[in-house]
Amino acid sequence: MATTTTTSARAQSTAVGKRPRAPRHFLATVAKTVLALVFVLPIIFMFISSLKPDSQIFADLGSLKAFLPVGHISFANYTDVFSRVPILQFLMNSVGISAVTVILGLLVNSLAAFALSRMRIRGKRIILTLIIATLIVPFETLALPLVWWVNQLPWLQINGFDLTFTHGWLDTYRVQIIPFIANAFSVYLFHQYFDSIPKELDEAARMDGAGWFTIYRKILMPLSGPAIATVAILTFLPAWNSYLWPIMVIQSENLRPVMVGVEYFYQLNVAWGQIMAYTSMITLPILVLFIAFQRSFVNSIASTGVKG
Incomplete structure (x- = not known):
């Protein structure tokens, strides 16, 4: 009898202790829902409005119809886009520029982080601090000096069997790629992730005769999947969303990326549906990329935050 009373008392105390958590859990759920709606509703509005004519877009703004596929729904805006903008050329340019930037960025930034994390370099902490300090400087302050510099740089050009040097990088694909390969945050992210991998693996590989590049290629990089996914996303987004830099350095239409194409819709008549x-x-490629690497992205950011 005493045992039963004690057990019931414990159950009651446990139930009482859990009661305050219910309101907290409810409030947390409400806060997450509101925050999710803040980010999701503009995207829903964009997709729904792309199916409506301009007159209906403005007519539905004052009600929930703005977020619902009701009224005159069609894909006419999408077909009109192809007649107004060379979107396929812009998409190919952005895909190529972003892919090359991501691939070279992964290679260059991971090698730099590997050297600072694993190799014995005098003053490497100071070097890493200086690299991170460059994050303070906004790109807008460097844009004009960078335009001058890239216009002075030479480039080796192959014409048949002749090799000639050209002057200036303006109005080329390389001016949209090379200045953005090295990234301070990518170096820092790789460095923090490499530091979380035990260095005993390096010592074991060195005893087996492996060199530094072998350790980098066969040990650290295969174990750094989340960091690779995160750096790929963080490199892809600025490359895909690049707008200011292409306007400054690109004049030829066949070299422009997708973001510059938005300017075409503000000429003459503004077509909001288009x-x-x-x-x-x-926007679809960005959403697909983030959804595909979402788990690796979150894991890498979490592990970097704990390590840092």
Whole structure:
């Protein structure tokens, strides 16, 4: 009898102790839902508006119809985009520029982080601090000096069997790629992730005769999947969303990326339905990329935060 009373008392105390957590859990759920809606509703509005004519877009703004596929729904805005903007050329340019930037960025930034994390370099902490300090400087302050510099740089050009040096990088693909390969945050992210991998693996590999590059290629990089995914996303996004830099350095239409194509819709008549359709088409690759690497992205950020 005493045992039963004690057990019931414990159950009651446990139940009482859990009661305050219910309101907290409810409030947390409400806060997460509201925050999710803040980010999701503009995307829903963009996709829904891309299916409506301009007159209906403005007519539905004052109600929930703005987020619902009701009224005159069609894909006319999407077909009109292809007649107004060379979107396929812009998409190919952005895909190529972003892919090359990501691949070279992964290689260059991971090698730099590997050297600072694993190799014995005098003053490497100071070097890492200086690299991180460059994050303070906004790109806008460097844009004009960078334009001058890239216009002075030479480039080796192959014409048949002749090798000649050209002057200036303006209005080329390389001016949209090379200045953005090295990234301070990517170096820092790789460095923090490499530091979380036991160095005993390096010592074991060195005893087996492996060199530094072998350790980098066969040990650290295969174990750094989350960091690779995160750096790939963080490198892809600025390359895909690049707008200011291409306007400054690109004049030829066949070299422009997708973000510059938005300017075409503000010439003559502004067609908001076509703008929504165009932005929907150029947003889909970003959403697909983030959804595909979402778990690795979150794991890498979490592990870096704990290590840092």
